[in-house]
Amino acid sequence: MKNSGGFLMLLLVLFLRLLTHSEGEAKFCPAEITAEGQCSSMFGASDCFHHMRAKYGEAPFPPTNCKCSEIPQDSEHYTCQCDVPCEEDNTAASPAPPPVSGPLQP
Numbered sequence: 001m002k003n004s005g006g007f008l009m010l011l012l013v014l015f016l017r018l019l020t021h022s023e024g025e026a027k028f029c030p031a032e033i034t035a036e037g038q039c040s041s042m043f044g045a046s047d048c049f050h051h052m053r054a055k056y057g058e059a060p061f062p063p064t065n066c067k068c069s070e071i072p073q074d075s076e077h078y079t080c081q082c083d084v085p086c087e088e089d090n091t092a093a094s095p096a097p098p099p100v101s102g103p104l105q106p
Contacts, residue, residue: 026061028083034071039078044068048080061085 035051048066056063063082071077 027086029086031084032081034077034079039068039070051080052082056084059085
């Protein structure tokens, strides 16, 4: 019975180690996009977050520190600035490919 308790403890430690293991810290770089519409004072940062997720895809690390800014003399557009996961050369990750719409062609 003692051996099974030690074995279960070892399995638990290995399982917890597996859950907390990471490949290293995520590196973030600033990214900016222009979007149509106006910055919402209440939801501007959230809108920018979703724009960045749409552009850069569902990465394991989401955009952070999103800000929405009105463009002077342009009431039809605004800019979004967020920190997004970086490539090794400190540039923002490549945008995600556009979604496929309609039936696939053979």
